[in-house]
Amino acid sequence: MSKIKSIKAREILASGGAPSLEVTVALESDKGGEASVSYGASAGSREATVLLDGDKTRYNGKGMLGAIKNINGEIASNLIGMEAAEQRKIDEKMISLDGTENKARLGGNAMLGVSLAVARAAAEEEKTPLYRYLRKTYGVEDAEWRLPKPMIVMIEGGKHADETTDLQEFMVGAMGSDRTAAENVRMEMEIYEALKKILKREGLSTNVGNEGAFAPNGIISNEKPIEYLVEAIKNAGYQPGIDAGVGIDAAASEFFDEKAKRYKLKLERKELTPEELVAYYSQWIEKYPFVSWEDMLSEFDWENWPKLLEKIGGRFPLIADDLTVTNSKLWQRAIETKAASAILIKLNQAGTLSETVDCCLLANKHNLMTMPSHRGGGETNDTFMVDLAVAMGSEYIKVGPTRGERVCKYNRLMRIEEELGER
Ligand code: PGA
């Protein structure tokens, strides 16, 4: 065990070209850890606050100097001298210092950066890989290591790509348990290449969006990308529904008009009631080999989620992202009301490591799937989410296919696999 000696934060750039922050924690033993924080482009309204400076003369108001000041000042002075291995205590300390429901005062970005850097420092101190340290620290009951499968965004629209499609993400998720993580990654990338050829054939651009997925203009419907993905799986030499299936994240809060209670699908010039949207999606359930659906309805439309879950009827999970924002209370509500059957996990939605882990533990307790995820707008090269997924025994990790801040996650996964001697 070793106490925290110093905490220092700095501004860095995130994938979208705006700042994020990075934190270095040093222990009295001279061991230390570093972490950086990501944030989204289509964030849920109840996420922990990303504290921005709002000073329009710097980065259009998106600077993080205020959050950094909170770390180097108030947070550091309260945490220095605490045992780094006491992660829960440290997170609770920051939560009580902040004193708000949504981490608005110190900033969720500030708190998370410290939380993650402390965990890395403590793992370093114990000379143990981060995923092992996390499993031990949070008492995860799982004797075996089960590596998460890739869920890769292949076509993106919505807020991630100038609304080329209304639904935000069309993914391919690996299926089955025979392949190694490295083989799953290879399969996905071969499907990505096969998709590129299909898009070219269709006269569509293969430029990429925020998450490194293709983001072509000119797609004629929200259903078309599903067809392309099924064809790409086949063309790459794999069997749809056996080796790989299709995932969708509609990010439906982005096209829901809350006052009118209508979903506005611009691409198809449709304005649908929640019931009509459920019916619209339902036609696809039997038609395509799905692995998951996420945020198909708005975060403000709790009452209609159970209707969709019922239609899906256990064929594949319905994942809550903006609905539950990695918050145990909302996740508990989703479980109780049968609104969703899986949860997307984003560290910065919660704002501390311990709160994030609590959502995973709640899912594990109910045997429901967790899927740690990258962020769209401001991802960094930090790979903490991968270690978290391995520690929690998550079924999938959701990360885009290309761009350095995405592929580093898969590279970390393959390194862990090698370390565990599984290939
Ligand atoms: P975001 O989107 O990180 O840009 O919010 C990703 C998602 O909705 O899953």
Ligand code: ZN
């Ligand atoms: Zn989402």
